[in-house]
Each structure stands twice: as structure tokens, then as C-alpha cells.
Amino acid sequence: MSSIFPTYARWDVTVQRAEGATLIDTDGKEYLDFTSGIGVCNLGHNHPIVNKKIKEQLDQVWHVSNLFHIPTQEQAATILTENTCGDYVFFCNSGAEGNEAAIKLARKYTGKSKIISFKQSFHGRTFGSMSATGQEKIHEGYGPLLEQFEYAVFNDINSVKSLVDNQVAAVMIEVIQGEGGVHPADPRFMEELQQLCIDNKILLIVDEVQTGIGRTGKAFAYEHYDLSPDIIVSAKGLGNGFPIGAVIGKEKLKEAFGPGSHGSTYGGNPLATTAACAVMSQVFQPEFLKEVEVKGNYFMELLNEKLTSTFVNEIKGKGLMVGIECNGEVGSLLTEMREKGFLALSAGPNVIRLLPPLTVTKEQLKSAVSVLAEVL
Template identity: 65%
Template sequence: MSYLFPTYQRFDVKVKSASGTKLTDENGQKYLDFISGIAVCNLGHRHPAVQEAVEQQLKQVWHVSNLFHVSVQEEVAELLVQHSCGDAVFFCNSGAEANEAAIKLARKYTKRHKIITFKKSFHGRTFATMSATGQAKIHEGFGPLLQEFVYVPYNDIEAVKKEMDETTAAVMLEIVQGEGGVVPAEAEFLEGVQQLCQENGSLFIVDEVQTGIGRTGKPFAYQHYSLSPDITTVAKGLGSGLPIGALIGKNHLKEAFGPGSHGSTFGGNPIALAAAKATLTVIFQEAFLKEVEQKAAYFMKELQTKLSSIPFITDIRGKGFLIGIECAEKQGELIGKMREKGLLVLGAGPSVIRLLPPLTVTMEEMNTALTIIENVCCHEKISL
């Protein structure tokens, strides 16, 4: 009997300990973790610099609320601003909360209500962010959604043009649709959306909850393109496993988020911020990010080389260390068999295997994962 609500279909693995890229279960079985807490543990598990920062903060203060000045909030906000196109930061506890704040800010600043998002998008599970998500399976059973969200096909600029009007507060998108199947945006589409927003007086919101904090080899995935979003949301990789999210916005938006307009009891918690500061200090180093890009390019090339001849694999795509393997069938079986061989991966949509290794993954670990993936997929090819 479990005392938990059955909201997750859990793997048959009970984790006892974790370090770096490895997990160990209660039976002593070791796994190579290419889930990373779903793009959370970008520095791997229990990175020494992050652990030391958290331990030091635990000895000082745990929580005082946002009624007080907390210096580490300013320090982390400065790091986020220095490495983005934003000017001001609001801290919260999760990606859904960051996106919720973005929706509120966009509507309050523009005094408009309609927000355009995309089919197969994912922005969270609060009522507003669920309503922003363009997936029926996320909506089912909850009754009427919040109004004024419109879903259009991803990478279709003409569809955005048709919906853009004087009531449009914002367009909200992911640079790579993670939960929707690891689908990257096209450069021309992204730049077209930004231009439409500028021309219409609408805000351009980029959801970097899964793609941000070095996951694609840049501090933020939008930096691969000629983009300067009004609002960027981040979470997952920001705190190396401690719950934290953030909204990064342009300076002119401050007027709409004054005292009393929005808040969070635990947002900006000193312990979570200590983890974030240590995380960003490591990841935002130029040499670190360059190495991520190089390793991710190698890994993608090897996947394409080793799996290209397997009939049921129809595509291998992604950006940086957010990679999807599209399967014509048997995605769930493949994930299970890889787990049996000691490699943890997960799904994205009904037919995609998603790979999210820690950014600290070594060449040896990547090669081990490649061998497991190839062996499992080749076995399936023979058995079909």
C-alpha cells in the first residue's frame, strides 16, 4: 500500500544514493543517469561546489521571507541578468510558477488578455500554465480551462499572424518543445514571432525551464538565435535539485510588478539561492559551455551514425544535451530495456526517447550510453 496519490507512473527503481552521473538503488544496482532529474541536475548529482554552498548556507539562515533583504538574491539575479538580455528577476519555486508569473506580468503590463501558445507545448500544471499548454492529455478531466489561450501549430509563422491582434498580450513558446517530443524551433520562425510581437505591442515570452542553464551549450537556448525576449522563464537546472524558479524580464516591465502585485512565500529562499549561485558560477563559465557544445555535438553525431540504419528509428533531433530519438513503435519497451542494462532515459510524447545527460558527463560515460542504446535498438531490429 502507498500513502501517495498515484499521479506518477514510477520506474521500478528505489534510489538510495547518487553522485555525479551515477545512481545506486536499494539493491546496489548502479545506473548511468541520462534523465538528470528531468533536466534538473545539470551538474550531476551532489556537485561538490553546490553541496558546499548549501552546507554553508544551512549554518547561517534558512528562511526569513521576502519582507527582508536577502543578499544572495541580488547576487543570483545579477548573474542571470549578466548572462541574459533581461534586467530584473523574480524568484519563485518552480517552472510552473515562473510561467504563471510570466502570464500575469504579460496581461498586467499590456492590459490585454489573449496569449498565443503552441500545439504540443508544455508550460506547467497550475491552472494558468495547464491552460497555456497545447496538449489535450494535460487538460482532460479538469473542466473549463482559463480563457484567452490560443494554440497554433509550432514552427508555423502564418498561423501566428492569423491569431495576432490588438487583444494579444503575448506569444509564449519553447525553443525546443521538450515534453511535446523534443522538437526544435526553426530560426526563421523564432525571429518571425519576435518581429510580430514587436510590431503588435505584444510581449515575447520564452519558456527556458527545460532548455536553460547550459542545457544547449549556451546560458539560454534563445541565444543560439537573434532573439531578445521580453520575458524568459527558468527553473529545473537553476538549483541543481533544490526547488527554485525565476522570471527574467526587461526593465520596462518593472512598473507592472510593483509591491503587492505578485509574491511567493518561499521564492528566493536562501538555501535554494545558495545552490543556484554555485550552479551558475560553474555553468556560466565560457570554457564549461564550450565543452558542453563539443560533447553534445559528438554525442548527437554518434547517435545518428549508430542508429541511422535501424528501420523503426525515424528521426534523431534536439539541441545540445536535449536529444530525442523518434521511434515508430516500442518506445516504452526500449526505455525499459535500456534501464535493465543500466542506462536511465525517459519518454517525451508517445514515441520519443528523451536523453538528458548531466552537462558534466564524460566521454567514457557517453560511449557507455551509446553502446547500450545501440545494443538495445539493434536487438529490437533483429526481433521485429
Template identity: 55%
Template sequence: MSALFNTYARRPIALVEGKGTIVKDQNGKEYLDFTSGIAVLSLGHAHPELVKALREQSEKIWHTSNLFQAPWQEKLAESLVKDTHFSYAFFCNSGAEANEAAIKLARKHTGKHHIITFKQSFHGRTFGSMSATGQEKIQKGFGPMLEKFTYLPFNDVDALRNAVDDSVAAIMLEVIQGEGGVNPVTDEFAEAIQEICSQSDILLIVDEVQTGIGRTGSRFAFEQTPLKPDIISLAKGLGGGFPIAAILGTKELYDTFGPGSHGTTFGGNPLGVAVAQKVIDIVFQPEFLNEVKKKSEYFIDKLKEAFPDGEFKVKGKGLLLGLESENEVGEYIGKLEEAGLLVCPAGTKVLRLLPPLTVKYEEIDDAVAILKKVLSRK
């Protein structure tokens, strides 16, 4: 009998060792990890430069209160906002916390509390981020949600225009809905959102928790769209496996988040920042990002070759891809695991493929071969 709350439908294996894209379970069996901890392990398992950064920092200082100066945070913030329209960062510990901070900042800055989000979105499991999430199954059983959120159909321009009024503080969206089915925003919808926000007193929040830090082949996924957000949230890939998160905001928001307006005990701790700084130093290099795009194109082509009849539709961008079926795909998760490939679902009809950004081309070939073998069984 486990002493853990049963909050996760855990798979019957324990991963105890990993290097790059390869992990081993407690019995020594190897797998290709195409979950990356759900888009967390941007540089794979036990990347030597991240291990070195963490070890060196651990021998200096682990934690200081945010009551004191934090030059390591200053450096990371500058690295994140460099060559962007953002000016400031706030560091926390998780994607839900980052989205919570974004919601607080938007409401405080505008003096309004109505936020528009979208059906099938996922923004976290705290009360604020859960209230922003457009999925009833996430909210069920917890009583009234935080007021006031409106959930609109994703990529529906008319529904958006009809819903906007003077009460709206912000529009909040994922560039690619990860948990909701690997659904990318269309250019038409992004243009409509940007037009509405630019012409009104409405802030734009882009949740980059899953898509940020090179996952789609650019620093941030919004850079490949017409969107110019006021706030973005980051987590997952930012620490390459070490817990750290952030929001980035424009200079106009600076005075709104003054002393005492928001805070965190562990956010921006020296260990997390040291690892995140090394991640940024590696991932934000143009040649690295270009290689992610090349791997994505290769992966998509191989998937389309493997499933030419359209039984499985390829969705997504970069190395956030999905295989969508007309039928539920849950039964395939365990079968792929048995065959040596770890993937995760995105809703009930999409298999989500999230290899490390450092995945090798031959590992993509091996993964596609396993997918073809398992998914083609009738």
C-alpha cells in the same frame, strides 16, 4: 499499500545514491542517469561544490520572509541578467510557478489577456500554466481552462500570422519543446515571432524551464535563435537539484510588478539561492558552455553512427536530445533500465536523453552502446 496519491506512473526502482552521472537503486544496482531528474541535475548528483554551498548556508540561515532585504537574491539576479538585455529577476520555486508569474506579468503589463501558445507545448500543471499548455491530455478532466489561450501548430508561420490581432498580449513558446517531442523552433518561425512582437504591442515569453542554464550549450537557449524575449522562465537546472525557479524581465516591465502584485513564501530562500549561485558561477563560464557544445556534437555523431539506417532519428540541441521512432517507444524504457541506462520519454515516439552537463565522454560511449544493443533488438 502506499499512502501517496497515484499521480505518477512510477518505475519499480528507488534511486538512493548518486555521484555525477552514476546512480544506485535500493538493491545496489548502478545506472547511467540520462534523465538528470528531467534536466534538473545540471552538474550531476552530489556535485561537491553544490554540497559545500548548501552545507555552508544551512549553518547560517535557512529562511527569511521576503518582507526583508535579501542580498543573496540581489547577487543571483545580477548574475543572471549580466550581459543580457534583461534587467530584473523574480524568484520562485518551480517551473510552473515561473510560468504562472510570466503569464500574470504579461497580462497586467499589456492590459490584455489573450496569449498565443503552441500545440505539443508544456508549461506546467497549475491552472494558468496548464491553460497555456497545448496538450489536451494535460487539461482533460479539470473543467474549463483559464481564458484566453490560442494553440497554434508549432513552426507554422502562416498560422501564426493569421491568428495575431490587437487582442494578443503575448506569444509564449519553448525554444525546444521538451515534453512535446524534442521539437526545436526553426529560425524562420523564430524570425516571424520576433518580427510580430517587435512591430506590435505583444510581449514575447520564452519558457526556458528545461532549456535554460547551459542545457543547449549557451546560458539560455534563445541566445542561439533570432528571439529576443521580454520575459523568460527558468527552473530545473537553475538549482542543480535544489528547488528554485525564476523569471527574468526587461526594464520596461519593472513598474508592473510592484509591491503586492505577486509574491511567494519560499521563493528565493537562502538555501536555494546559495546553490543556484554556485551553479551559475560554474555553468556560465565560456569554457564550460563550449564543452557542453563539444559533448553534444560528440553525442550526436555517436548516435548517428549507431543508427545509420534512420530507424531512430536524432533530434534536439546541446544535451537535450531525442531519438525519434515511427513507432511507440514506451516498451524500450524498461529494457534500457534493465541494461543500466535511465532515459525518459518525450511524447509516445521519442526517447529523451538528458545527461548532466558534466557527463564524461566515456559515459556517452557507454550510453550509446546500451542504446544500440537494446534498440536494435527486433
């Protein structure tokens, strides 16, 4: 009997080892992994460059706290600001912590308390990030949420305008909703949303926890929409499996996060920021991102060509973040895929979510589509 709280509906798989897009369980069975640790291992499992850098850092120093200057933290922050529209970075340990920090920063800078997010959004499971999440199933059973969070309809600018008043500190959005069903934002909606924020002196927070670090073929997905967010939140793929999150903000926000205003004991420690630097040194190369875009287009073409089942309603996404919306629940199909050695996720009851490593090969993409076509 397990001594672990049963908070997860675990699969009947125990991983022994992994490399690239392949997992091998304790029985020796191989799986083609299109979950990437839920969008985390963007460079695939057991990546040699990331492994090498972390091992080197292990032999130097693991943790010193943020009372000290940490060179790899400065290096990681510089890479992030060079590859975004932001100027300063706060490091933490996860996406939820990043979104908590973004909420605090927005409220402190503006002196206002209201945050507008979106129905079907997902921002985390701590009280602040859960309050920003527009899904009832995430809220159930926890009593009153934090006040001053309201939910607009995704891709509906009028629903956002109806919630705007002089107490709105920020609008918080995923440009592609992940857990909510892999819903890409409409470009015109994002253009109007950014202008609405500018006109009303409202901060724009973009949650890039799942969409960032090359997942969509850009360093960050907001680049597809010609946006200039005030705050960007990154995590998941940033450490390729090593826990790290980052809040990237513009110059004007610097004074709101002065000494003592926020903190994290482990945030940005030498191991985490070493992992992040190693990841970004690979992912942010223009040729790497171009290859993700090419493979994403190839994958989407293949899916549209081969998935002819009437059970499939729509195939959507960007880069190597894909959702297959079905005309019914997909849980039993995911089980059948696992039995065939293929691992995928759901995004709500009716969507199959595919998040392969960005290093996936075209042959592996073809193999995945073959299993999907057979099962669907």
C-alpha cells in the same frame, strides 16, 4: 500500501545514493542516468561545490521571507541579468510558478488578456500554465481551462498571424519543445515571430525551464536564435535539484510588478538562491559552455553513426538535449534499457529523450550509445 496519491507511474527503482551521472539503487545496482531528474541536475548528482555552499548557508539562515533583504537573492538576480537580455528577476519555486508569474506580468503590463502558445507545448500543471500548454492529455478531466489561451502550430508563422488581434498580450514559446517531443524551432520562424511581436506590440515570453542553464551549450537556448525576449522563465537546472524558479524581465516591465502585485512565500529564499549562485558560477563559465557544445556535437555524431535501426526515424536536439524519434512506441524499450542499467525518458509515446548531466564524460556518452544501439 502507499499513502501517496498515485499521480506518477513510478519505475521499480529506489535510489540509495548518486554521484555525477551514476545512480545506485537500494540493491546496489548502478545506473547511468541520462534523465538528470528530468533535466534538473545539470551539474550531476551530489556536486561538491553546490553541496558545500548549501551546507554553509544551512548553518547561517534557512528562511526569513521576502520582507527582508536577502543578499544571495540579489547576487543570483545579478548573475541572471548579466547572462540574459533581462534587467529584473522575480524568484519562485518551480517552472510552473514561473510561467504563472510570466502570464500575470504580461497581462498586467499590456492590459490585454490573450496569450498565444503552441500545440504540443508544455508549460506546467497549474491552471494558468496548464491553459498555456497545447496538449489535450494535460487538460483532460479538469473542466474549463482559463480563457484567452489559443494554440498556434509550432514553426508555422502563418498560424500565429491568424490568431493575432488587438487583445494579444504575449506569445509564449519553448525554442525547443521538450515534453512535446524535443522539437527545435526553425531559425527563420523565430526571426519572423520576434518581428511579428515587435510590429504588434506583443510581448515575447520564452519558456527556458528545460532548455536553460547550459542545457543546449548556451546559457539559455534563445541565444541560438538571436532573440531578445521580453520575459524569460527559468527553473529545473537553476538549483541542480534544489527547488527554484525565476522570471527574468526587461526594464519596461518593472512598474507592472510593484509592491503587492505578486509574491511567493518561499521564492528566492537563502537556501534556494545559494544553490542557484553555486550552479551558475560553474555553468556560465565560457569554457564550461563550450565543453557542453563539444560533447553535444560528439554525442549527436555518435548517435547518427551507431543507431542504424530502421525503427529510428530522426535524431534531433541541441547540445545535451536530444530526442530520438521512433516509428512506434518506446515505453517497453525504456524498460529494457533500465534493466541494462541505463536511464532515459520519453517525450510523447514515440520519442526517447536524453538529458544527461552536463558534466557527463565522453566515455559515458559512448556507453549510452552502446545500450541504445543494442536495444533499438
